[in-house]
Amino acid sequence: MxxxxxxxxxxxxxxxxxxxxxxxxxxxxxxRDHFVHNVAAIRSVVDPSLLPQIVIPYDRLLRRGRVRQxxxxxxxxxxxxxxxxxxxxxxxxxxxxxxxxARPFKPAWHFAQAFTDSMKDAHAGLLETDRVAIVGGGAVGVELAGEIAAAHPRKRVTLISGAPTLMPGYPEKLAHSLEAQLRAKGVALHFDTRVANLESTEYPYLGTLACMPDTSGEQLIFPALGxxxxxxxxxxxxxxxxxxxxxxxxxxxxxxxxxxxxxxxxxxxxxxxxxxxxxxxxxxxxxxxxxxxxxxxxxxxxQPTYLPWSSRGILVPLGPRDGASVLPVTRNGVLVGKCPTALIKGRDLFIPRYRKDFGYSGQFA
CATH class of the missing domain: 3.50.50.60 (FAD/NAD(P)-binding domain)
Structure with missing residues (x-):
């Protein structure tokens, strides 16, 4: 063979x-010593009980082959x-x-325990503050804003983007839908705004931003720059x-x-x-x-050459029930709203599927 x-x-x-x-x-x-299902890492910032579900050993991935570290x-x-x-x-x-x-959204080291510790630190920091600033208007920043607003509606969440819209590179109709939903959740949005005084682009920290009047003062800052x-x-x-x-x-x-x-x-x-x-x-x-x-x-x-998707598909939940997505099923993609996004991704974040693929229980706890 x-x-x-x-x-x-x-x-x-x-x-x-x-x-x-x-x-x-x-x-x-x-x-790395474990697979980390980082699709669910964003929600783990607000719900660290997911961590045992999304850090999965490699030992059952293959039937005949092997995975070695x-x-x-x-x-x-x-x-x-x-x-x-x-x-x-x-x-x-x-x-x-x-x-x-940037941490804690993907593992920065080769050991799963370091990822878990980083996520717990971010969660603890979130609980200790009433103000959160997210720097970056791409998928991670948008999802994080939605997750925090859904789980902690009383916290003041600000999302700052250097681009004129959310989700640069994707259809405007997706950006408009996500923007409307975030504003309805009370998230403050700032566009075309560059943040020059980030203390770190690699991990969240408690600090201050001076780019806008309503972002001044100490808050938990999440860099989400791509x-x-x-x-x-x-x-x-x-x-x-x-x-x-x-x-x-x-x-x-x-x-x-x-x-x-x-x-x-x-x-x-x-x-x-x-x-x-x-x-x-x-x-x-x-x-x-x-x-x-x-x-x-x-x-x-x-063999036939590779042809990429004709449109840029993406799934962007804003908590378990909200969000919007572009499905790459036509040349321009098809925009779907809250319910399809929740059913496809937002409700369980593919956790049962990946646990099953790796040979572990598909049950979502």
Whole structure:
């Protein structure tokens, strides 16, 4: 049986590993000791009881393959090299190193306990203050504002965006719907506002902002300034090139740096899709077909090229019952409101699904 090495066990790597486990010997190399379902991390700021549900071991992910903890430092058409000097040979290498984000929304270290501690610290800070400022009007900032306003309606929540609308890069109709709902929840919104005095862009802290009169005074400040692709492994490839977002450029078959048997997808790769889980739902089944064909002796170039979603789909709940989403089912996408967003994502944040995918109970507690 041919061996496939997947670098990264986040959403992209884990979903692909499960799909390829039926047709190849899969080895996932992941630096972290647990999978963290960070889709639910935003709500965990207001409800840390979710933490035991969203930090999941890797031991039941695969039936035949294996997941091993390690840090990959370089990749090639023949395999990977780990930080300890060990090499693992493979017939295909797929890199899904994902992206990083400010704490506590994604793990900053390799151990789940550090993520859990960071989340509990953020929750404790939230309980101790009546004022919250969120800097960043993208998906994380918008969701966080909605979650806090829904769980703590008496807290004064301010959302500050450097863009003229919420959710830059997505349809205006989505921004307008989310803006109206946040204002109805009492969230104060400031657009076209740059915050120059952040003490940290990496974690929440108690401090002051001087950008607007109603944001002065001490408050809990959450930086939510966007995801950053994790591409250190590609930096070691001589022919690697990167787009303005820092994502590695790939060819029509998602291969970086002129590689023949190395693929890249998910947040780290410039696939033409945004950095969302919605994008992975298109990339994974395409990669499964291409990699399976290659392992069967067919050339990669004989397979259909990858075509990204024609529209930028995203799901943005504002607490368990509210929110808005764009479904990528037409060229311009379809806007849906509170009820569909709650049913698809907001109610349980995909927690039962991912626990089941990792071999643990699908019951949402």
């Amino acid at each position: 041919k061996r496939v090495i997947i670098v990264g066990g986040g959403y992209a790597g884990a979903n692909l590993a499960r799909a390829l486990d039926k047709v190849a010997e899969v080895c996932v190399v992941e630096a 390690g840090l990959v430092t370089s990749v090639s058409d023949g395999g990977v090299t780990l930080a300890n000097g060990e090499t693992i040979e493979g017939d295909a290498v797929i890199v899904a190193t994902g992206s990083s984000y 995801a950053r692709p994790v591409t250190a492994v590609f930096q070691q490839m001589p022919n690697a090139r990167f787009n303005p977002q820092g994502r590695v450029k790939v060819d029509a078959w998602l291969r970086p740096a002129r590689a023949q048997r190395v693929f890249a997808f998910g947040d780290a790769a410039a696939t033409g899709d945004p950095m969302t889980i919605v994008a992975i739902t298109r990339q994974v089944p395409w990669l499964v077909k291409v990699v399976a064909a290659m392992l069967d002796g067919q050339s990669v170039e004989s």
